[in-house]
Amino acid sequence: MTSDAVRRIEVKELGPEDIELIRQIDRSEYIDTLYTVKDGRLHANSVEIDVPQWDAEGHGEHSSARRITEFRPVVDGGAVLLGAFIDDLLAGIAIVDPSFEGTTAWFAFLHVSRAYRRRGVASALWAAGEEVANNAEATSMYVSATSSGSAVGFYISRGCQLADPPHPALLAKEPEDIHLICPVT
Numbered sequence: 001m002t003s004d005a006v007r008r009i010e011v012k013e014l015g016p017e018d019i020e021l022i023r024q025i026d027r028s029e030y031i032d033t034l035y036t037v038k039d040g041r042l043h044a045n046s047v048e049i050d051v052p053q054w055d056a057e058g059h060g061e062h063s064s065a066r067r068i069t070e071f072r073p074v075v076d077g078g079a080v081l082l083g084a085f086i087d088d089l090l091a092g093i094a095i096v097d098p099s100f101e102g103t104t105a106w107f108a109f110l111h112v113s114r115a116y117r118r119r120g121v122a123s124a125l126w127a128a129g130e131e132v133a134n135n136a137e138a139t140s141m142y143v144s145a146t147s148s149g150s151a152v153g154f155y156i157s158r159g160c161q162l163a164d165p166p167h168p169a170l171l172a173k174e175p176e177d178i179h180l181i182c183p184v185t
C-alpha cells in the first residue's frame with residue numbers, strides 16, 4: 001500500500017488471519033517517562049521501567065495470546081490490519097477501524113519491534129492508517145495511547161491532542177491511557 005524507498009519500509013494491508021503475527025513483535029522497552037493528565041494538560045513523570053517481551057506461553061495478562069484474543073474481534077469486525085516490513089521482515093503492526101463512530105476512525109493498536117524503532121516505521125503505519133481512514137471519509141482518528149514517553153511522543157508528533165472529552169467506553173476500558181484525538185490529513 002505504502003512504501004518508503006529511502007528507508008525501505010513497506011506497509012501492507014494484511015488478512016484477518018495474520019493477526020497471529022502479533023506473536024513476532026518484540027514489545028520490550030525501557031520507559032523513562034510516563035504521562036498523566038492534570039487539569040486538561042499533559043504532565044511528564046520520570047520513571048525507570050523495564051517492560052519485558054510479551055509472554056510467548058499461556059494466556060496471561062502480558063501474553064501475546066491475550067493481545068490476539070483482544071484484537072481479533074476488532075479485525076473481524078471490519079478494522080484493517082497493517083504490517084510494516086523492512087527487507088521482508090516484520091517491523092511493526094497497526095490496526096485501524098476506519099468506521100469507529102461517525103467520521104471518527106480508531107487507531108486501535110500500534111507496536112513496532114524494539115530493533116526497528118526510530119526509523120519511521122510507526123510513521124509509515126500511521127500514514128497508511130490515515131489513508132484507510134480517509135477512504136472511509138473519516139476526518140479524525142481516536143487513540144487510547146499507552147502513557148509512555150515514546151507512545152505519547154509519537155502521537156503528539158502526528159498532531160494529536162488530548163481528547164476533550166475522552167471517549168467514554170474507551171476511557172472506561174483503559175483509564176490509565178492518554179486519550180487523544182488527531183486530525184486525518
Ligand SMILES: CC(C)(COP(=O)(O)OP(=O)(O)OC[C@H]1O[C@@H](n2cnc3c(N)ncnc32)[C@H](O)[C@@H]1OP(=O)(O)O)[C@@H](O)C(=O)NCCC(=O)NCCS
Binds near residue numbers: 116
Ligand atoms: C511508540 C512507537 C510505536 C513509535 O514507533 P517508531 O517506529 O519508533 O516511531 P517513528 O520512528 O515513526 O517516530 C516518529 C516520531 O515519533 C516521535 N517519537 C518516536 N519515539 C519516541 C520516543 N521514544 N520519545 C519521544 N518521541 C518519540 C518522534 O517525534 C519521532 O520522530 P524523530 O525520530 O524524527 O524524532 C514505538 O516506540 C513502540 O512500538 N513502542 C512500544 C509500544 C507502544 O507504546 N505502542 C503504542 C501503544 S498506544
